[in-house]
Amino acid sequence: MKRPAKHLSPIRNFAIASLLSVPLPALLEPLVGIGLDHCNRVHAQEAIGDQQRTLPGAKLPGAKLPGAGEVRKLHDGFKFTEGPAYDGRQYLYFTDIPNNRILRTDVGGFPDRIGPAEVFIEESQSCNGLMFDGNGKLLGCQMKGNVVSIDIASKKVTLLANRYQGKPFNACNDLVVDQQGGIYFTDPRYAAPEPWPQGIEAFYYRNSEGIVSRLGENLIAPNGIILSPDEKTLYIVPSMQKEIMAYRVESPGRLSDGKVFFEIRQPKGKSTSGGDGLSIDVEGNLYVTTDLGVQCVSPKGELLGVIEFPEQPANCAFGGPGNKILFATCRSGLYAVPMPIAGHVFTGRVRDVVVQGSGVSDK
Numbered sequence: 001m002k003r004p005a006k007h008l009s010p011i012r013n014f015a016i017a018s019l020l021s022v023p024l025p026a027l028l029e030p031l032v033g034i035g036l037d038h039c040n041r042v043h044a045q046e047a048i049g050d051q052q053r054t055l056p057g058a059k060l061p062g063a064k065l066p067g068a069g070e071v072r073k074l075h076d077g078f079k080f081t082e083g084p085a086y087d088g089r090q091y092l093y094f095t096d097i098p099n100n101r102i103l104r105t106d107v108g109g110f111p112d113r114i115g116p117a118e119v120f121i122e123e124s125q126s127c128n129g130l131m132f133d134g135n136g137k138l139l140g141c142q143m144k145g146n147v148v149s150i151d152i153a154s155k156k157v158t159l160l161a162n163r164y165q166g167k168p169f170n171a172c173n174d175l176v177v178d179q180q181g182g183i184y185f186t187d188p189r190y191a192a193p194e195p196w197p198q199g200i201e202a203f204y205y206r207n208s209e210g211i212v213s214r215l216g217e218n219l220i221a222p223n224g225i226i227l228s229p230d231e232k233t234l235y236i237v238p239s240m241q242k243e244i245m246a247y248r249v250e251s252p253g254r255l256s257d258g259k260v261f262f263e264i265r266q267p268k269g270k271s272t273s274g275g276d277g278l279s280i281d282v283e284g285n286l287y288v289t290t291d292l293g294v295q296c297v298s299p300k301g302e303l304l305g306v307i308e309f310p311e312q313p314a315n316c317a318f319g320g321p322g323n324k325i326l327f328a329t330c331r332s333g334l335y336a337v338p339m340p341i342a343g344h345v346f347t348g349r350v351r352d353v354v355v356q357g358s359g360v361s362d363k
Helices: 038-048
Strands: 016-020 030-035 054-057 072-075 081-086 093-096 103-108 119-121 129-132 140-141 146-150 157-161 174-177 183-187 202-208 211-214 220-228 231-238 241-253 257-264 273-282 286-290 293-297 305-309 315-319 325-330 334-338
Touching: 081 140, 081 325, 081 334, 093 129, 103 241, 129 174, 140 174, 140 183, 157 183, 157 202, 174 220, 183 220, 202 220, 220 286, 231 273, 286 315
Parallel strands: 030 054, 081 129, 081 315, 220 273, 273 315
Antiparallel strands: 016 030, 016 305, 072 334, 081 093, 093 103, 103 119, 129 140, 140 146, 146 157, 174 183, 183 202, 202 211, 220 231, 231 241, 241 257, 273 286, 286 293, 293 305, 315 325, 325 334
């Protein structure tokens, strides 16, 4: 595994494109580009349409992403990175799925000091999405079909859920913890055995007592999942449809029917490209990883801009000083970009309870 360079160099091939959130054709007017090279200008134009005009370095009235900094590569040499999660103090944890590892790097001194990428857990059971709870436990979705809790000090792994109605999960993907200590998580097709153990793709809720309920089964490859800061809305990002869904949380584990919140902007030649993981800031803006980069979406479902990276991002999370650094896992690399708004921190505390026959295997 490669170690970071002594001096971090800004990545020049990126753009933060701020878009006016107004109806077409006004949306197809100006695109703000910071540090756009020729290739990125072409890419950005294709993303919005051939009628788009590119204005490198321009500032739009009412642009919603002022103050975003330069994209930096922190580490590389991985196979497929995922699941960034900040411990609130020093370390950013992330996964390398094909290498079956959870890693961590010291980002407490960003940008002047970045620690090496060190292996935290080997044999991670293909761990994917991660998130810390209010107890400081690292929650994870293992693509072997488990939702787990990891004690950082001892590295002890506790099984929280691995089945529903007696059948194993397909391949648990991503999760978010609520204030009551419940966990919302997705269970799509990726890396699932054939035939799928559950027979369908779905998303679930494990309550504070350890009981699992199925919440929905009508999305194609449900992937990223996050709550709004007030926890009144649950967002789900499918990977094989362009519609991001929003569900009103009636009570913990009880949702409304849901509605289309936002349609992911498509690369040229695609029409149903979905997203992957996502994060959210204290103002409720979503940061969704997509083919085009991280698409930033307001709580009203308006596109605020696109943060482009040298590699396609799979997930992102806030952390570092002031919780104002957006870390993105992008295929073989880990990247960071300073942001003007701090990320939201979920503080719910998950209980390591085991309920026989209700979500957790009794074997």
